Amino acid sequence: MSRWTIDEPTTLGFDGVVALRTTLIAGSVSVLASDERPSVIVGEVAGPPLLVGHEAGMLTITHERIWEGVLSWLRTQRVHASITVTVPRDCPVSLTLVSADALITGVAARTSIKSASGGVTLDGVRGAVDANTVSGAIEAQGLDGTVSFTSVSGDLSLAGGSVERLAARTVSGRVAADMDLVGASRVEVNTVSGEVALRVPESAGAEVALTSATGRIETSFAGLGERERAVMRGVAGTIGDGAGRLTVNTVSGPVTLLGREDDEPEIAEPRMEK
Structure with missing residues (x-):
């Protein structure tokens, strides 16, 4: 195994990277998919050094003495690192972040993210995305595949x-998505008080069920009707050919489902009707 201890700006190159695993306390990490030779560029390090390892194609980046050293430094000094990693497009990526921010672009493989409060941006990522955060936000554009968010x-x-x-589950976090549904797509969103705003093509096909105990429910799809239950109330029905399934459940969060014309540009956050 090749191993480097980094405590100053450094550039490293690698051959045969098949997976990336990174743990970062604070700062930023950018993961860029490219046809060029894989590399790690460390622009700044404060606090415990970074430990970079490369074995059997697995590239790992973490703080030296990850918890003992970092917690000691956090009590008295700043812990920060700025990293840019270039990997092959088919390289699986796993990030564990505390308060660090991350950018991932162009990856066409499984992407796994665990974040406490750091923000994560995904651009043109394909494949399976699995994201777990406490208060960290996930922003994505141009995704193609599956998304699991907790x-x-x-x-x-x-x-x-x-x-x-x-599949999205939050307590108070907001879920906003403007996306195309592919064939028998499955969309399931569950929140306690978080707002849900979805926007799909008017030609999309899905069995739809939107339910909330006390939250407002609005939709622009005329084919969906209201359904009252003992505790929950909702809107349900079929849009298009009904090939997929779209389900939203909240306790008090408002729910909005809007349609757009097929040639209308997608927007970052669906417009909310008053």
Whole structure:
């Protein structure tokens, strides 16, 4: 195994990277998919040094003495690192972040993210995305594949791209998505008080069920009708050919489902009707 201890700006090059695993306390990490030779560029390091390892194609980046050293430094000094990593397009990426921010672009493989409060931006990512945050927000554009999102108060914003499956669960976080549904797509969103705003093509096909105990429910699809239950109230029905499934459940969060013309540009956050 090749290993480097980095405590100053450094550039490293690698051959045969097949997976990336990074743990970062604070600062920023950018993961860029490219046809060029894989590399790690460290622009800044404050606090415990970074430990970079490369074995059997696995590229790892973390703080030296990850918890013991970092917690000691956090009590008295700043912990920060700025990293840019270039990887092959088919390289799976796994990020564990505390308060660090991340950018991932062009990756066409499984992407796994665990974040406490750091913000994450995904651009043109394909494949399966699995994101877990406490208060960190996930913003994405041009996704193609599946998305699993779990958070306490973090927001999820999707703009553009095609979704085969979206599973989102939050307590108070907002879920906003403007996306295309592919064939038998499955969309399931559950929140306690978080707002849900979805926008799909008017030609999309899905069985739809929108329910909330006390939250407002609005939709621009004329084919959906109101349904009252003992505790929950909702809107349900079929749009298009009904090939997919779109389900939203909230306790007190408002729910909005809007349609757009097929040639209308997608926007970052669906417009809310008054």
